[in-house]
Amino acid sequence: MPTIKINDVALSVTPGTLVLDACRTVGIDIPHYCYHPALSPVATCRMCLVEIKGQPKLATSCTTTVPPAPKDNPEAVVMEVFTNTPAVADARAGVMEFLLINHPLDCPICDQAGECKLQDYSYHFGSGDSRMAEVKRRYRYEDLGAKIVIDKNRCIHCTRCVRFTREISGGGELTVASRGSHLEVTTFTGKSMDQNPFAGNVVDLCPVGALTSRDFRFRKRVWYLKSVPSISRHSALGNPIWIDHEGNQIHRLRPRPLADRETTHFISDEERQAYPRYNRAGKAPLPSLKGAPASPDAIREALQAAGPVAVIGQGTFGCDAAQRLGELASTPDLRYGSGDKTIPVVLPKYQTSADGILNRRGFTERGFRFGALEELLGKVQRAEVRAVVLLHDDAFTSLAERGVLAEILRLTPFSLALEVQPSDLGRAAAAWLPIASYAEESDFIVNHDGELRRYQKALQPPKGVRTVTAWAKDLAAVPATA
Ligand code: SF4
Ligand code: FES
Known part of the structure; x- marks a missing residue:
């Protein structure tokens, strides 16, 4: 297997491994928005940039793979990656500033607060400043049917949700419309997500609070919830899920993806909505x-x-x-x-x-x-x-x-x-x-x-x-x- 060096730490990896995944194996979490292991790579958010020795520009670690070693030297160092250089830090701060240009400061009322990648990466990698002097773009929230609500002001156009409806659930309800600062994720005219039996997954996929679940919206601050590993009782697959609960009541069920098991990333809406039947009301019946x-x-x-x-x-x-x-x-x-x-x-x-x-x-x-x-x-x-x-x-x-x-x-x-x-x-x-x-x-x-x-x-x-x-x-x- 070829060897790569990440911040001078050498490791052997299989050729074709994503640099982003290789970094993870040595405990370095590369910030990312558009990348998702179950979706096709698009490299649009630019948050995962890293420096690769010998390359003139920073590279997106979500699409750069480790090359094979030369035949005569299978252990050769084929790539040297740096994730902690000033150029990488500068790029991340710049990307964060761009992504936040139109993003509202509504964390106090946003369902994603507490598990928001914008919050997390902004805190760790953002510059803390904004040069945006213009008025921010504004949309009203929209219902995408009875299950999903979109708040486009928060969207960072990572297209995870769009790719999910095209590549996984297949309905293709979501699309990206317009260009430039008017770019927006929306449904095709007349379509809602109600017919999609896997629609709830777009809420999990959205790394910010743009797509929210009608069911969970404004119900609970996530930091009050305790997550317990469980499984879905929906089928013989026993899909791994998290039970998020508080006050002896379940408030949410979410997928609990297992490492290298792509099929565990998504659950159906029926599985997701099964929790109310496990919340007891009134006294327990007696023998x-x-x-x-x-x-x-x-x-x-x-x-x-x-x-x-x-x-x-x-x-x-x-x-x-x-x-x-x-x-x-x-x-x-x-x-x-x-x-x-x-x-x-x-x-x-x-x-x-x-x-x-x-x-x-x-x-x-x-x-x-x-x-x-x-x-x-x-x-x-x-x-x-x-x-x-x-x-x-x-x-x-x-x-x-x-x-x-x-x-x-x-x-x-x-x-x-x-x-x-x-x-x-x-x-x-x-x-x-x-x-x-x-x-x-x-x-x-x-x-x-x-x-x-x-x-x-x-x-x-x-x-x-x-x-x-x-x-x-x-x-x-x-x-x-x-
Ligand atoms: S709604 Fe969310 S998942 Fe969809 S493109 Fe916007 S940020 Fe990405
Ligand atoms: S995660 Fe690599 S460009 Fe978005």
Whole structure:
């Protein structure tokens, strides 16, 4: 591999590596706006300029690649890069001054404040001065449909958003219009971003506060939010996300890109908008038996006295939950999987599975059989199974599957449902226990590609609400009097 020197530090890199990435490997973060690993390079913002020995002008590190070494000297130093020279500092300060020419000083009301690249780079690399004596260009904010709002005054014309709609989501709703100081990012006439099921990503991509989410706009200052690594429950991909929360409420979900995994940069709007269902309102529901509040001990006794137990685990919960739940089954063949949600595949490159069941693989590995509920129904009808424990989330099951589950619960002498909130199906069970939502516990899943993905607890569950693992341990416990 060829060697390059960055500020006199030598390192071996693969030919073709971007200088910007090579700098990152030695801990030097090159400031950048238009560059994004998942988008085509355009080198328009000029913020990533570096000095390269032997080149007469500064070069954009987001488009300059490391050349191959000569064949007769594979270890040769092929490039010497400097990121800390006066020329680089001068260029960065100049670029910042240009980018801020028309930018308003509305940080106190801007949603991006606290995670804004203009703020950060201005602080680190800006000159602190502006020679702009003219009146700044002014636009009113515009709705780009119901999901996205654009404030063009803040735009620095990096075109990340435009490239996203052309290269990733494909709708091409956004474009750059006019020239010079009138340059603006806008939609083609009559188009909005409402039809784009991945529209929310433009908000994450915008390095300044020009594109904002209607949902999050003016709701929270980001420095109050705590970010917890989690995954999306939307599909079997288990996309990595951040749960941004405060006051035991989730305020935002965002993608959590993994290194060298381009598919983890973007999530669908449905995934992004899933958070309200994990925010609890009012008191947590209580354990119940035959429609009346009951103690967990009474439920355990009823289950243990019922006879052969089958478990139905919906594959939308974690592997620890699956393991513990599976142990409640009287025999290993009485572990059944449920959940038959599918998702529409809009971007095949990013959605490599249409399976809407997050942890189907993890449950299968723990002995749960999916698509076998009719078999269980037969066993219940023949009285080979006398009790059923159902782990369920109504959002991931079809009407048809719900019908089979309802029939199983109706015919089983004793049934127990474990749910976050009682559904119609859960209410039909003889007993019901409140479980923590996935945002209220830590566990892991095995996604469609066989990758282990962990998620961490973000919210505190209410008193009396426990994880599936905790309930399952209790339900399996031998009573003290036995
Ligand atoms: S709106 Fe944001 S992402 Fe789009 S060009 Fe302007 S600054 Fe870049
Ligand atoms: S990041 Fe390199 S020119 Fe914009």
